[in-house]
Every structure is written in C-alpha cells, then in structure tokens.
Amino acid sequence: MKPLVNRPVLARRAPEISDGALVARMCEGDTSALGVLYDRHAKALYTFLSRVTSTGEAEDLVQITFMRAGSLADRFDPARGEPRAWLFGIATRVAQESRRSIVRKARAVFRSIVAPVSIQESTKTDVVRALDSLSEAKRVVVVLAEVEGFSCQEVADMLEIPIGTVWTRLHHARGDLRAFLERGAP
Amino acid sequence: MSAPCARLWEVEAERDGRLDDDARASATRHRAHCRACREEHTALHSLGRRLADEEGPAWDALAQKRLRGKVLAGANEARLRAPSSHKRVAALVAFAAVMVIGLVAWKRAPKGTPPAPIASIELRDEGGAIYERATLDGTEHVYLRAGTLGIKVRHDAVTHLLVHVPDGEIEDLGTTFHVSVHGGATTRVSVDEGRVLVRKANGDRDGRLVSAGETWEPDPALEKASTQATVATPIPASAAPTSAVVLRGPSPEPKPALTKRTVPAASASASASASATVSAPAGSAVHPPSEEDATYMRAVSLLRAGRRDEARAAARRYVVLYPNGLRRQEMDVVAE
Numbered sequence: 001m002k003p004l005v006n007r008p009v010l011a012r013r014a015p016e017i018s019d020g021a022l023v024a025r026m027c028e029g030d031t032s033a034l035g036v037l038y039d040r041h042a043k044a045l046y047t048f049l050s051r052v053t054s055t056g057e058a059e060d061l062v063q064i065t066f067m068r069a070g071s072l073a074d075r076f077d078p079a080r081g082e083p084r085a086w087l088f089g090i091a092t093r094v095a096q097e098s099r100r101s102i103v104r105k106a107r108a109v110f111r112s113i114v115a116p117v118s119i120q121e122s123t124k125t126d127v128v129r130a131l132d133s134l135s136e137a138k139r140v141v142v143v144l145a146e147v148e149g150f151s152c153q154e155v156a157d158m159l160e161i162p163i164g165t166v167w168t169r170l171h172h173a174r175g176d177l178r179a180f181l182e183r184g185a186p
Numbered sequence: 187m188s189a190p191c192a193r194l195w196e197v198e199a200e201r202d203g204r205l206d207d208d209a210r211a212s213a214t215r216h217r218a219h220c221r222a223c224r225e226e227h228t229a230l231h232s233l234g235r236r237l238a239d240e241e242g243p244a245w246d247a248l249a250q251k252r253l254r255g256k257v258l259a260g261a262n263e264a265r266l267r268a269p270s271s272h273k274r275v276a277a278l279v280a281f282a283a284v285m286v287i288g289l290v291a292w293k294r295a296p297k298g299t300p301p302a303p304i305a306s307i308e309l310r311d312e313g314g315a316i317y318e319r320a321t322l323d324g325t326e327h328v329y330l331r332a333g334t335l336g337i338k339v340r341h342d343a344v345t346h347l348l349v350h351v352p353d354g355e356i357e358d359l360g361t362t363f364h365v366s367v368h369g370g371a372t373t374r375v376s377v378d379e380g381r382v383l384v385r386k387a388n389g390d391r392d393g394r395l396v397s398a399g400e401t402w403e404p405d406p407a408l409e410k411a412s413t414q415a416t417v418a419t420p421i422p423a424s425a426a427p428t429s430a431v432v433l434r435g436p437s438p439e440p441k442p443a444l445t446k447r448t449v450p451a452a453s454a455s456a457s458a459s460a461s462a463t464v465s466a467p468a469g470s471a472v473h474p475p476s477e478e479d480a481t482y483m484r485a486v487s488l489l490r491a492g493r494r495d496e497a498r499a500a501a502r503r504y505v506v507l508y509p510n511g512l513r514r515q516e517m518d519v520v521a522e
Binding site: 071 | 198202203204229230233234236237238240242243245249250253254256257258260261262264265479480482483512
C-alpha cells in the first residue's frame with residue numbers, strides 16, 4: 001500500500017494543476033489532491049444536487065460524491081471526458097440512489113413537519129418553482145445542459161442514456177418551463 | 187408573435203448540437219431574414235440565461251470546510267482499510283484457481299442443447315397488427331406498434347430476433363409466441379414453444395422469462411406507477427436494412443379518431459406492396475416512445491456518416507410511422 005501523502009504546498013500551486021492531474025495524483029494516494037478537487041467543484045455540485053434533490057440532502061450527497069470519487073479515481077478515463085463531467089456523473093448516480101432510499105423518504109417527511117411546505121415554497125424564486133414543477137428525469141437533463149453547460153453528449157454519457165433521449169427530454173423540459181414562466185407562478 | 191416558420195426546429199437543433207457545420211451556417215443565414223426564428227432563438231437563449239443566472243442556495247462557508255475535513259478524513263480512512271498488496275495477490279491467485287477449476291468442470295460437463303440458430307421467421311397478423319421488419323447486422327428487428335402478431339421462428343441459421351414494442355422489447359430465445367399491443371402498451375405475450383425474455387422499458391432491467399405454455403400480462407399496479415418509457419435499443423448506425431415491410435390488417439376493435447395517410451410507392455423504403463395505408467392516432471403522446479427515438483436516431487446517424495440514400499430511406503420510414511412525431515419537420519427535410 002502506498003503511504004499517505006499530504007502536501008500542503010500543493011494548495012499553493014493548485015492553480016497550475018489540471019483536474020486530470022489531480023485525479024491522477026489521487027490514484028497515487030495523494031489525499032490533498034482530493035481536497036483541491038473539492039475546493040474547485042464542491043459548491044457547483046452542491047448547487048446541482050440541491051436542484052435535483054433538495055437543499056437538505058445536498059450536503060450529504062456532496063460528501064458521498066467526493067468519497068466515491070476518491071475510491072473510483074483509478075477508473076477515471078481521460079479519453080472519455082473531463083473530470084468535471086465525471087464528478088457530475090457520480091453526483092447524478094448518487095442522487096438517483098438517494099431518491100430510492102427509504103431513509104431519505106423518512107427524512108423528507110420529518111423536514112416537511114419541521115418546516116411546512118407553505119413556508120418553504122414562499123422563499124423560492126419563479127425559476128426554482130418552475131424547475132421543481134418538472135419531472136425528475138427532465139429536471140436533471142435541463143439542469144446539466146442549460147445550467148451547468150454540459151453538451152448533450154456529455155449528459156447522455158453521465159446518465160447512461162441515448163443522446164436521442166436527452167434531446168427529447170430537453171425539448172419537453174424547455175416547453176414546460178416556458179409555459180410555467182409565461183403563465184406566472186401560482 | 188410572428189407566424190411559425192417551417193425551419194423553426196433548427197433553432198433548438200442548433201442549440202443541442204444536432205446540426206452539422208453546413209446546416210448551422212444555413213440556419214444562421216435563414217435567421218437573418220426570418221423573424222419567427224429570431225424570436226425563437228432569443229427566447230431559448232433567454233431561458234438558458236435565466237436558468238444559468240439563477241443563484242443556487244447559499245452554502246455556509248464553515249459548513250463547506252467542515253465537510254471538506256470529513257471528506258479527506260474519510261478518504262484517508264478508506265485507504266488505511268484497503269487490503270495490503272500481499273492480501274491482494276493471494277486473493278487474485280485464489281480467484282484465478284477457482285476460475286480455472288470452474289472452466290475445466292464446465293468443459294467436461296454434458297451441455298444442454300443451445301438455442302439453434304435461426305433461418306427464417308414467419309409473421310402472422312392475428313388482429314390489426316401494425317408492424318415493420320428490418321434486418322440489421324445479423325439481427326432481425328420487428329417493430330410492433332399495435333394489434334396482435336404471431337411469430338414463428340425456424341432454427342437453422344445464425345440470426346438474433348428482437349421484437350420492439352412501444353414500452354419495451356421481447357427477445358426470442360428460440361420459440362413460437364404471440365404479442366399483443368394496444369394503446370401504446372404491451373398487453374399480452376404468450377409462448378407456444380420455447381422461451382422469450384420480456385423487457386419493459388420502465389421495469390426490471392433483467393426482464394421476465396416466459397416459457398412454453400406461459401402467458402405474461404402487465405401488472406396493473408406496476409403499470410399505474412410507471413413513468414414514461416426510455417429508449418430500449420437504438421439501431422446501430424453502421425447497419426443497413428435488407429428489407430422492411432409495413433402492413434396493416436383489419437382491426438377487431440372500435441377505432442379511435444385516426445388521421446390517414448397514403449404512402450406513395452416511391453417514398454416507401456420497403457419491399458412491400460405498391461402502396462400501403464398507414465393509420466396513426468390523431469394525437470401524439472406527450473412523451474414519444476423509445477422506438478420513435480431509435481428510428482429518428484438511425485436517420486441522423488446515417489446522414490452524418492454521409493450515407494444519404496439510406497438516411498433518406500430511414501427518414502421516410504420515420505415519416506410513415508410517426509406522421510405526428512416530434513421530429514416530423516426535421517425528417518421531412520431529410521426525406522426529400
């Protein structure tokens with residue numbers, strides 16, 4: 001087993017090191033490389049996970065995403081895409097697993113009791129309400145493509161679905177969002 | 187708002203990366219003179235900007251740092267728990283030994299009769315069957331849209347058979363069987379001889395095995411909870427069809443409101459009769475079935491590969507099968 005290596009100096013040199021190089025260092029046991037990757041992408045992942053699941057769960061899911069990235073670093077293939085897309089792919093799968101979790105459902109029930117829906121809804125913007133009105137499948141696709149800026153092919157690879165399905169879901173998601181925003185929030 | 191333009195679909199197609207360089211340049215030139223397309227372009231762009239500009243929920247900086255600590259601590263712990271190289275080598279050797287023993291035992295064991303290869307397939311309309319058949323890369327594909335179809339498979343050549351239905355697919359494992367599709371869903375699969383594997387797009391990925399004498403029907407509770415179908419098996423872009431037949435038999439059920447469309451012989455991609463009448467429901471589903479995606483994707487893939495004649499034939503097939511389809515306008519252009 002390679003010894004653990006913590007290199008504080010890495011943080012000062014971070015801007016010069018690509019994400020791909022960081023993942024390569026993670027394979028060699030460099031835990032601080034995972035820390036730099038976290039510093040670069042955790043906030044974006046938190047925002048993404050908040051939109052496709054809920055704000056209450058997002059922090060836990062970010063943690064699971066990076067833990068899994070750390071253990072799967074040796075499986076990252078630079079030829080198949082950028083580390084950012086790879087991270088978002090992991091986050092998407094983590095979110096899907098979470099949705100199926102019984103524990104997650106129980107927490108959602110608890111949260112709705114502690115903070116009733118009417119209070120939570122009143123703080124949301126029209127765009128957030130519009131996104132919430134979409135089905136999960138459409139919401140994930142439109143957030144990845146329109147908000148996070150991934151190409152349709154990258155989204156298809158992340159979700160492991162055909163690109164035709166991505167195009168179809170995007171088309172319907174855009175239509176639903178436009179209709180919702182045009183008629184105004186209820 | 188301006189009157190709709192026949193090329194409006196190009197705005198979204200360009201945004202999604204579906205247009206090649208020439209088509210993109212053409213769309214840009216067109217937009218300079220078309221108000222409707224300019225408005226659509228602006229609307230899509232505005233929607234995208236509005237979504238991207240929406241600030242995410244605030245995340246306390248202290249909470250971020252705490253989580254960072256947890257992540258790194260967890261990563262270190264995981265590495266400490268990882269098996270040593272000695273243990274890994276021992277596990278690998280043991281695994282290899284088990285594999286070798288298993289392989290030797292398998293080779294020596296008397297084998298059951300594998301499914302014989304397929305020579306020909308008989309299709310029989312058993313009630314309002316609307317279907318199409320194509321051979322791609324050694325696999326026989328049958329697309330059943332509605333009605334009941336009897337399928338008999340002879341076994342003496344190498345071919346694989348897949349029956350595509352609106353909400354999944356049925357894989358032949360050596361059999362005679364019957365499939366019924368009504369209202370865009372598979373209602374019944376019964377097997378006379380052999381076995382089939384029924385895979386629903388929204389069900390168990392491994393599918394349901396149906397053997398001789400058995401009948402599969404959907405579970406009403408599961409069907410009620412199901413979401414839209416996803417794409418099942420897109421057709422490989424490199425494959426070319428050898429034959430395609432579109433038939434329509436008499437429908438035993440009261441017909442819903444239909445839009446009829448007669449397909450001239452020149453535009454049909456099939457080797458069927460000189461003309462065929464294809465009927466489709468007046469309204470299209472909110473979410474097109476996976477089969478439509480696959481048909482569309484095939485035409486696009488052939489076009490991108492420079493196989494224009496085949497792309498034209500595939501686009502015409504799309505137009506025949508989905509006159510109200512989501513990408514009808516785009517396929518009309520390719521089919522010209």
